[in-house]
Amino acid sequence: MRRRLVKQNEQVNNQEKSQPYNPAKLDSNLKENILQLKKLLDEPNDLIIREIAVGEDKVTSAIIYIDGLIDKQLVQYSIIENLQKLSVNSQLPKENMELFDGIYQTFITISSIEKGETLEDIANAILSGKTVFILDGQAKVMLMDTKGGESRSVEQPTAENVVRGPRIGFNENLGTNIALLRKTVQNSDLRLKTYQLGKQSKRSLIVAYVNGIINPIIVKEVNSRLETIDVSDVPESGFVEQWIEDSFLSPFPQIDSTERVDKAAAALLQGKVVILLDGTPHVLVAPMTLGDMLKSPEDYYERWLIGTLLRLLRYVAAFIAIFLPGLYIALVTIHSGMLPTDLALSIAASREGVPFPPVVEAFLMVITMELLQEAGIRLPKPIGQTIGIVGGLVIGDAAVSAAIVSPIMVIVIGLTAIAAFANPSFSTGITFRILRFGVMIAASIFGLYGIVLVYIMLNIHVVNLKSFGIPYSTPFTPTMVGDWKDLILRAPITMLTRRPKFLDPEDSKSVNKGVKDS
Amino acid sequence: MKSFKNGDEKISVNELMIAIPSMVIGVGILSLPRVIAVETIGSDGWIALAIAGIATVLMVWLMAKLAASFPHQPFFSYASLIVSKPVAKVMTFIFAILFIGVAAYDIRVLGHTSQQYLFDHTPVEVVSLSFLLVVVYAVAGSRAGLFRLNMLFLPLIIFILLFVLVVNLKWIDVSNLLPVFKTDIKGYLKAVHTSSLSYIGISIVLFYMAFVDRPHKAPKAAMIGMSIPIILYILGYLFCIMVFGHAAxxxxxxxxxxxxxxxxxxxxxxxxxxxxxxxxxxMGVFTTTVMAFDIAILALRSVFKRIKKMTLVLFLSPTMYYLSMVPNDSSQITIFGDILGNITVIFSFTTTIVLIVIAKIRGVGSNDKKTK
Structure with a gap:
């Protein structure tokens, strides 16, 4: 299905390319240019045009920017002040052309300057926070990078908490994010490739990888998929994820997303690609495999025994989160003989007076749980406690005393919810929640046999799934025993001397000492 | 690039090694100790299992050798090299029908047994149908996926079997093993025959060898793979005898x-x-059924090249379902299984031997391996 989309897209792209696009060149008259620009943008009131006479001849020039998108101090001290000093300076070349170059070379103290020649260039530049310098008599302009404006400071990520490890998280500013990444991965081979996405609202996207570690095939695949993106607007990296993922029918996330700088940096150094988008703190990490769903950066910061036990705990939690309600239904309705007699009796006693069969009871509770979870996210913080009270007391306690659900059911659902929250990533939790319903339905029809059928189907799905050409089920299967050291177990750091084999990195050794070449 | 190589239809030698026990361990394992014990006295059944096992290992080795001498060639193409195209066509076709039969038999036995053990009320038709649908889902995926499934399920199956055996250690009574070597030749022959039926399915080697990346290493791997179910069967049999006694x-x-x-x-x-x-x-039955289905498709597609895989899947699954519902009760299922097992064993053994002998006489196959 994705391939079809890609193909369609390629055709459209080709068609577009065949019609050459002729942008309007700038006029040499400054007044005319400004008039045209105002017309193009329909004279918004945050468009600032500051006219300054420069040089001995008092040539008219102007700087143009949009209020709020630029760093005011920077524009004030590095551009306006310099230009005004210029008027009293007599060393300036008189010739108009030379004047422009002279200003470019000597007087503007902005580090990143480009030149533009069309009206379109100006419009795009000022909308992305640049300041434009325009000189009368010149058909070209300077586009100076003065990006600024409001942005959040670097904070601790809210969704992925750890006890031990760096607290720093990405924010919405692409420049900051790249800087954070560069600070963490101090490697001259870190490569950043920039894309401009969006037809109507442009945004930059950066693909980061470490050359010499990553397998070039992965980079090629990521780039070729990114090139197919054709949308009017990319508000969040989720858009990118959905465009480039392998299968949109799968409940499993095929691209990891994170707010944590350390996680992204570790992924880069393992031989993965990190995709950053302007305007969102969530960066994408690809390729992703099944094992990555239950890994947390903290596993590596704690000592190996703790890391291993935590991983094991998470695997158990994953199974509980997916299968427990289904298992309860199967055991109580169809295989009641499997339960020990005492337990069966106490369940029967607790279910006394409950008017519904366990299936209905379980669905009632699971759906309530989903509602609570969703409502908890939406509620404003000051009244957030309400949901706890309503959920805990009203639904839990009152439902039991009204004999609508049995206490054991409440325990089962509570355990399931806790288990689902015990995994490190939010999107994984959603996967578990989806799968849980499938298991419950199958269990209510076929009992244990139904659960095993669902389990088999899950396995079939996972072995056929791929993430950027890499089988999703590695390193479980295709088996790479070497990678099992960092899968369910987390071997001591001194033993993790090789990068994951399933990524087939160019440089497989992550530690040089004591590792034989193979 | 290794991961990417794994993504396509090539399979590794290890995956072939895992596929064989996954194929062999199937419906038979539940009743095997009984059917062997019926024919023999005391604990002698394990000898029959071992003899049949050694013969089967030899057979697997021959099959793998034969197929490996035509690297990366499907069964149909090397069979037509050895014994003209029409004969090869008939052979492939018979294999396809046999594997369809095996899959149908597995589906029925699974439905039947789960009805007995897990639920009484659900009709066997529904249970079998749901199983068949899951099998179809697997077959419709990639072939490499099937081998990965084996890799996921087989360790689980072996683990549970061994777990059951270990836990039963405290119940064993070694004196139950006695008497030994009291069975007459006729009994041994019968038991060998019966146990060879539980090793059917090895002919997948003939077909899957075309996808193995390093065929010259495959014969040894196939033998190792085949010894896994033999050891498990013998252990299981001996434990049953030791725990329950021969009569029980x-x-x-x-x-x-x-x-x-x-x-x-x-x-x-x-x-x-x-x-x-x-x-x-x-899960064990599932891997067997899926591979049988897949081989049937593979065989049919090598004869009828123009048919799409999905068309075959959609055509074969109702056929299989109908076939699986033909036997009326458990005795008829047993008869169905016996007939199918006998034909499969005899046909695949004779085909392999005939092919090897003719290939040797006509000098095809082994020669181009040397020239390579």
């Missing part, structure tokens, strides 16, 4: 499940643990 074993319907029934978890978290055993057994 030959009267229990599914002695292996009864073995699992003995398992008691500490604190009695769950009773009737054999349901868990049954669940894992379902």
């Amino acid at each position: 074993t030959s009267h229990l319907l599914f002695p292996t499940i009864d073995l699992a029934k003995r398992v008691e978890l500490p604190g009695a978290i769950l009773e009737r643990i054999e349901a868990v055993f049954f669940v894992v057994w379902t």
Whole structure:
């Protein structure tokens, strides 16, 4: 299905390319240019045009920017002040052309300057926070990078908490994010490739990888998929994820997303690609495999025994989160003989007076749980406690005393919810929640046999799934025993001397000492 | 690039090694100790299992050798090199029909057994149909996916089997093994025959060898793979005899499940643990059925090249379902299984031997390996 989309897209792209696009060149008259620009943008009131006479001849020039998108101090001290000093300076070349170059070379103290020649260039530049310098008599302009404006400071990520490890998280500013990444991965081979996405609202996207570690095939695949993106607007990296993922029918996330700088940096150094988008703190990490769903950066910061036990705990939690309600239904309705007699009796006693069969009871509770979870996210913080009270007391306690659900059911659902929250990533939790319903339905029809059928189907799905050409089920299967050291177990750091084999990195050794070449 | 190589239709030698026990361990394992015990006296059944096992290992080795001498060639193409195209066509076609039969038989036995052990009310048709649908889902995916499934399920199956055996250690009574070597030749022959039926399915080697990346290493891997079920079967048989005694074993319907029934978890978290055993057994039957189905498709597509895979899947699954519903009761299912097993064993053994002999006489195959 994705391939079809890609193909369609390629055709459209080709068609577009065949019609050459002729942008309007700038006029040499400054007044005319400004008039045209105002017309193009329909004279918004945050468009600032500051006219300054420069040089001995008092040539008219102007700087143009949009209020709020630029760093005011920077524009004030590095551009306006310099230009005004210029008027009293007599060393300036008189010739108009030379004047422009002279200003470019000597007087503007902005580090990143480009030149533009069309009206379109100006419009795009000022909308992305640049300041434009325009000189009368010149058909070209300077586009100076003065990006600024409001942005959040670097904070601790809210969704992925750890006890031990760096607290720093990405924010919405692409420049900051790249800087954070560069600070963490101090490697001259870190490569950043920039894309401009969006037809109507442009945004930059950066693909980061470490050359010499990553397998070039992965980079090629990521780039070729990114090139197919054709949308009017990319508000969040989720858009990118959905465009480039392998299968949109799968409940499993095929691209990891994170707010944590350390996680992204570790992924880069393992031989993965990190995709950053302007305007969102969530960066994408690809390729992703099944094992990555239950890994947390903290596993590596704690000592190996703790890391291993935590991983094991998470695997158990994953199974509980997916299968427990289904298992309860199967055991109580169809295989009641499997339960020990005492337990069966106490369940029967607790279910006394409950008017519904366990299936209905379980669905009632699971759906309530989903509602609570969703409502908890939406509620404003000051009244957030309400949901706890309503959920805990009203639904839990009152439902039991009204004999609508049995206490054991409440325990089962509570355990399931806790288990689902015990995994490190939010999107994984959603996967578990989806799968849980499938298991419950199958269990209510076929009992244990139904659960095993669902389990088999899950396995079939996972072995056929791929993430950027890499089988999703590695390193479980295709088996790479070497990678099992960092899968369910987390071997001591001194033993993790090789990068994951399933990524087939160019440089497989992550530690040089004591590792034989193979 | 290794991961990417794994993504396509090539399979590694290890995956072939895993595929063989996954194929062989199937429906038979539940009743095997009984059918062997019926023919023999005391604990002599394991000798029959071992003899049949050694013969089968030899056979697997021959098959792998034959197929490996035509690297990366499907069965149909090397068979037509050895014995003209029409004969090869007939052979491939018969293989396809046999594997369809095997899949149908597995589907029915699974439905039948789960109805007996897990639920009484659900009709066997529904149980079998749901199983068939899951099988179709697997077959419709990639072939490499099937081998990965084996890799996921086989360790689980072996683990549960060994777990059941280990837990039963405290029940064994070694004196049950006596008397030894009391069975007459006729009994041995019968038991060897019966046990060879539980090793059917090895002819997948003939077909899957075309996808193996390093065929010259495959014969050894195939032999190792084949010894896994033999060892498990012999162990299982001996444990049944030691725990239940010969007389009881030959009267229990599914002695292996009864073995699992003995398992008691500490604190009695769950009773009737054999349901868990049954669940894992379902995975074993699943891998067998899926591979049988896949081989049927592979064989048919090598004869009828123009048919699409999905068309075949959609055509074969109702056929299989109908075929699986032909037997009316458990005795007819047994007869169905016996006939199918006999034909499969005889046909695949003779085909392999005939092909090898003719290939040797005409000098095809082994020669181009040397020139390579």
